[in-house]
Amino acid sequence: MTGNKPQVILTRKLPDIVETRMRELFDTELNIEDAPFTQPQLVAAVKRADVLVPTVSDKIDSAIIAQAGDQLKLIANFGNGTDNIDIAAATEKGITVTNTPRVLTDDTADMILAMMLAVPRRLVEGAQIMTNPDGWPGWSPNWMLGRRISGKRLGIVGMGRIGSAVARRAKAFGMAIHYHNPRRVHPDLEDQLEATHWDSLDQMLARMDIVSVNCPFTPATYHLLSERRLKLLQPEAYIVNAARGEIIDETALISALEAGSIAGAALDVFEKEPAVSSRMRKLSEQGKLLMLPHMGSATVEGRAEMGDKVIINIRTLFDGHRPPDRVLPGRG
Numbered sequence: 389m390t391g392n393k394p395q396v397i398l399t400r401k402l403p404d405i406v407e408t409r410m411r412e413l414f415d416t417e418l419n420i421e422d423a424p425f426t427q428p429q430l431v432a433a434v435k436r437a438d439v440l441v442p443t444v445s446d447k448i449d450s451a452i453i454a455q456a457g458d459q460l461k462l463i464a465n466f467g468n469g470t471d472n473i474d475i476a477a478a479t480e481k482g483i484t485v486t487n488t489p490r491v492l493t494d495d496t497a498d499m500i501l502a503m504m505l506a507v508p509r510r511l512v513e514g515a516q517i518m519t520n521p522d523g524w525p526g527w528s529p530n531w532m533l534g535r536r537i538s539g540k541r542l543g544i545v546g547m548g549r550i551g552s553a554v555a556r557r558a559k560a561f562g563m564a565i566h567y568h569n570p571r572r573v574h575p576d577l578e579d580q581l582e583a584t585h586w587d588s589l590d591q592m593l594a595r596m597d598i599v600s601v602n603c604p605f606t607p608a609t610y611h612l613l614s615e616r617r618l619k620l621l622q623p624e625a626y627i628v629n630a631a632r633g634e635i636i637d638e639t640a641l642i643s644a645l646e647a648g649s650i651a652g653a654a655l656d657v658f659e660k661e662p663a664v665s666s667r668m669r670k671l672s673e674q675g676k677l678l679m680l681p682h683m684g685s686a687t688v689e690g691r692a693e694m695g696d697k698v699i700i701n702i703r704t705l706f707d708g709h710r711p712p713d714r715v716l717p718g719r720g
């Protein structure tokens with residue numbers, strides 16, 4: 389603490405508007421260069437900071453948390469998913485963890501719809517053709533035919549905030565909504581969405597035209613879409629994942645796309661982010677796989693609102709209250 393201002397360390401460069409406000413309110417250390425922290429830098433930060441503000445690119449595991457000084461009171465994640473943080477270890481050490489829910493729900497759902505349309509309707513292939521001066525021979529009836537999404541069945545794996553926002557949009561596009569979730573959603577929401585709930589993920593997967601992965605990554609959802617489950621999908625099925633790469637067995641997905649046992653996939657997240665394999669790049673050139681660089685929530689407005697949430701969480705904790713976006717163990 390400097391006077392009554394907590395010392396806050398940001399691991400990445402945040403939007404100017406957020407950083408400026410944080411400098412006004414707290415004793416804030418910025419990362420102007422935006423180079424991701426190394427593990428030793430993270431250790432040094434948790435030894436000094438009252439508040440650490442990490443992002444998805446920082447792994448705050450139990451080894452880092454074990455080395456935190458007693459002054460570390462809060463890990464205020466700049467992001468919704470908290471799979472990058474060992475919440476149980478933090479909580480045990482008396483460190484509060486918060487995230488930034490709700491402000492990125494609509495942006496992420498919009499992007500998921502764009503991904504859902506992009507592969508079946510061959511959006512990227514079409515745009516690439518137009519970058520080549522001789523790419524387009526002119527209109528013809530069989531040119532660039534894709535697959536219609538309206539009238540198709542969408543299977544949502546994880547019907548939380550983002551899953552429901554995807555469902556609302558997909559319904560407006562004429563899709564039939566199906567979902568698998570540990571808990572059934574409120575009957576009113578089910579009615580509104582005309583959604584069909586499946587207890588069995590296996591049963592649902594075997595019947596869907598498009599599958600959207602929208603659950604958090606936890607130990608229970610690691611490789612939820614395993615090699616065995618991917619084999620249940622129909623050959624015309626598409627998969628969209630803007631949640632976390634680890635939820636799908638990526639190697640099995642690549643093999644399924646190569647073998648043509650599913651029609652296509654759109655991924656905004658990857659198992660070894662930011663690395664993607666040459667096999668994936670090849671599939672992407674063939675139009676079977678759309679890869680995006682984890683940009684589902686990347687809007688100017690969303691990032692500013694995420695920053696507001698971080699600030700509110702810090703302020704409430706240091707004012708002696710419970711921060712609104714506290715994350716508890718087991719509630720990833």
Ligand code: 8YV
Binds near residue numbers: 443445469470492
């Ligand atoms: C964020 C995300 O950009 O919030 C999340 O969980 O996956 C992303 O959309 C990122 O996490 C920022 O830390």
